[in-house]
Amino acid sequence: xxxxxxxxxxxxxxxxxxxxxxxxxxxxxxxxxxxxxxxxxxxxxxxxxxxxxxxxxxxxxxxxxxxxxxxxxxxxxxxxxxxxxxxxxxxxxxxxxxxxxxxxxxxxxxxxxxxxxxxxxxxxxxxxxxxxxxxxxxxxx
Numbered sequence: 001x002x003x004x005x006x007x008x009x010x011x012x013x014x015x016x017x018x019x020x021x022x023x024x025x026x027x028x029x030x031x032x033x034x035x036x037x038x039x040x041x042x043x044x045x046x047x048x049x050x051x052x053x054x055x056x057x058x059x060x061x062x063x064x065x066x067x068x069x070x071x072x073x074x075x076x077x078x079x080x081x082x083x084x085x086x087x088x089x090x091x092x093x094x095x096x097x098x099x100x101x102x103x104x105x106x107x108x109x110x111x112x113x114x115x116x117x118x119x120x121x122x123x124x125x126x127x128x129x130x131x132x133x134x135x136x137x138x139x140x141x
Contacts, residue, residue: 015097025050034105038132042140058087068135070118079113
């Protein structure tokens with residue numbers, strides 16, 4: 001309940017999240033792709049499941065919307081340190097959504113879930129961004 005109150009009182013820019021069917025352990029989030037990125041204005045849906053040990057363990061967060069990103073796998077899994085070994089009970093859903101937005105704006109090709117996309121990003125950013133934009137237009141509208 002505290003998380004829900006906080007996200008409504010202090011909304012995160014370009015992000016929203018709320019329970020699905022009033023289930024406080026299962027939420028849907030929406031992230032609007034950050035400006036000046038190939039994801040700009042895309043509407044990305046994420047699935048958030050809180051386990052019984054939350055906030056001592058991170059929630060499970062997956063992209064439901066297809067996305068071309070080196071740190072997000074084909075099933076929507078996200079490679080982000082705060083969702084794994086850098087988790088802290090002090091983090092909130094707002095913090096997580098901000099971090100995911102930052103990951104969209106600044107991919108980390110040195111820790112990829114999809115090495116082929118990371119390689120393209122390193123070798124030819126313009127082509128990478130063009131493909132990412134095509135995915136955004138096709139799947140995130």
